Every structure is written in structure tokens, then in C-alpha cells.
Amino acid sequence: MNCWRHRDRVAVGVCTACGKGLCSEACGHDDGAIGLHCDEACAAHLRRRGARGDAPVGVVWSMLLVALGLALLYYGWHQTEWSLSVPNLLGMLFLWYGVVLLLQRFAQRRAPSP
Numbered sequence: 001m002n003c004w005r006h007r008d009r010v011a012v013g014v015c016t017a018c019g020k021g022l023c024s025e026a027c028g029h030d031d032g033a034i035g036l037h038c039d040e041a042c043a044a045h046l047r048r049r050g051a052r053g054d055a056p057v058g059v060v061w062s063m064l065l066v067a068l069g070l071a072l073l074y075y076g077w078h079q080t081e082w083s084l085s086v087p088n089l090l091g092m093l094f095l096w097y098g099v100v101l102l103l104q105r106f107a108q109r110r111a112p113s114p
């Protein structure tokens with residue numbers, strides 16, 4: 001197979017998304033996370049496909065942590081007023097961890113491709 005862009009060059013790789021032949025670093029891009037691809041359209045396709053696999057679980061999990069944290073804070077607030085009681089501390093911990101997970105998730109999605 002020859003490169004899809006340079007018909008006279010032998011392809012050394014194949015785009016993971018569309019299967020086109022790619023001749024070298026000039027035509028094939030590989031940023032590690034999503035595999036070899038020919039252009040930005042295929043890179044976006046691969047990123048979407050990769051994100052579908054683990055993103056929903058991560059988001060649901062961090063949402064659950066935030067909800068649990070809020071519930072514990074609400075419970076702690078009504079039981080003991082504002083003090084460093086166990087429900088308050090646990091609530092803050094869950095809330096903090098959930099928010100950190102969510103922020104990490106958004107940071108990953110917004111990360112520019114190299």
C-alpha cells in the first residue's frame with residue numbers, strides 16, 4: 001500500500017480511524033493516547049470513541065461523590081450546626097474529591113492535541 005497523500009511513497013502505517021496508508025511522521029500522527037491517525041478529523045473521531053469508553057462512568061462516579069458530600073453536609077448541618085463533626089468532615093471530603101474528579105475529567109477533554 002502507498003501513502004494516501006503521496007502516491008509514490010510506500011506507507012509505513014495505517015490510520016486507525018479510516019484505514020488510509022500513511023508514509024511517515026509527515027502524514028501519520030501518533031500522540032500515544034489515541035493511536036496513529038491521518039488528520040484532525042480522524043483524531044477527533046478517535047478521541048470521541050476513546051472518551052465514550054470511560055467518561056460516563058467517571059462523571060457518574062464523581063457526581064455521586066458530590067451528591068453524597070452534599071447530603072452528608074446537609075445532614076451534619078441539621079444535626080450538629082456548623083462544627084467539625086464526622087458527617088461534616090466526611091461531607092467535605094466527598095465533595096472535594098468529587099469536584100477534583102470532575103475538574104480532572106474536564107481538563108482531560110479540553111487538553112489540546114500535541
Ligand SMILES: [Zn+2]
Nearest residue numbers: 015018038042
Ligand atoms: Zn484517517
Ligand SMILES: [Zn+2]
Nearest residue numbers: 003006023027
Ligand atoms: Zn505521505
